[in-house]
Amino acid sequence: MGKPGNTGLARVIAAAGYSWQGLVAAFRHEAAFRQELAVIVIALPVGVWAAETTLERVLVVAALLMVLVIELINSAIEAAVDLWGEQRHELAGRAKDCGSAAVLLSIVAATAVWIGVVF
Numbered sequence: 001m002g003k004p005g006n007t008g009l010a011r012v013i014a015a016a017g018y019s020w021q022g023l024v025a026a027f028r029h030e031a032a033f034r035q036e037l038a039v040i041v042i043a044l045p046v047g048v049w050a051a052e053t054t055l056e057r058v059l060v061v062a063a064l065l066m067v068l069v070i071e072l073i074n075s076a077i078e079a080a081v082d083l084w085g086e087q088r089h090e091l092a093g094r095a096k097d098c099g100s101a102a103v104l105l106s107i108v109a110a111t112a113v114w115i116g117v118v119f
Helices: 008-029 031-050 054-083 090-118
Strands: none
Touching (some): 008 031, 031 054, 054 090
């Protein structure tokens, strides 16, 4: 972690570094993140190309990026739950299932936006 008391630009730079580390960790350790990223690398340019208005382009980009955002949150939930131990607990399972459901809903929403814009 950064030096305690970082302020201003030093804090922003440190935060950007932590964010980059999170993206790299997700790419290295989370197959779902890599799979979603691969789909987005294809779907994003097609959606932006097919969009007729700036608003449609923004919606396509935001909806597809939201899938990655929710996947990162889900991965964080899973990592935190796994840190507490490998024993099964109803609440741990529920937390992981809810994170997974959030990813699913973000994919459904992004797909609906993409289809609405492309077709």
